[in-house]
Amino acid sequence: MVNGIPQPAFYIFKCQQSAPPGMPKPSCVKADDPESQQLFQHLAQTLMQKGIIGTVTPIQTGCLNRCQQGPVMLVEPGHTMYVGLTKDKISRIIDEHIIGGNVVEEYVIPAEAWGEPIAPASMAR
Numbered sequence: 001m002v003n004g005i006p007q008p009a010f011y012i013f014k015c016q017q018s019a020p021p022g023m024p025k026p027s028c029v030k031a032d033d034p035e036s037q038q039l040f041q042h043l044a045q046t047l048m049q050k051g052i053i054g055t056v057t058p059i060q061t062g063c064l065n066r067c068q069q070g071p072v073m074l075v076e077p078g079h080t081m082y083v084g085l086t087k088d089k090i091s092r093i094i095d096e097h098i099i100g101g102n103v104v105e106e107y108v109i110p111a112e113a114w115g116e117p118i119a120p121a122s123m124a125r
């Protein structure tokens with residue numbers, strides 16, 4: 001057995017993309033929506049308060065291509081895409097999914113917007 005530094009149990013990729021002003025396309029962080037700007041901080045602070053930051057690693061990422069459903073974040077492992085996020089929803093996801101082990105199905109992206117992945121081996125040239 002190797003006694004190394006433990007790998008994280010989860011990575012949480014929070015989309016931090018904000019569309020430039022005047023851009024018609026929706027984005028996860030919006031200039032006119034202060035809560036959308038505070039979601040990553042809320043995620044990181046809640047993980048800290050619960051003492052689980054590190055084994056749960058929050059990552060700020062660019063567009064995850066589900067902008068219509070934003071704000072979004074992806075939980076790995078599990079490939080779970082959460083959409084329409086608020087601070088309250090993030091708190092519940094941490095309690096019920098990250099700590100409790102049960103995906104919060106009502107916040108997960110609808111199946112029609114999250115089809116099965118295409119195997120890279122089937123596309124590679």
Ligand code: FES
Pocket residue numbers: 015016017018026027028029062063064065066067068070072
């Ligand atoms: S801007 Fe967040 S998914 Fe595209």
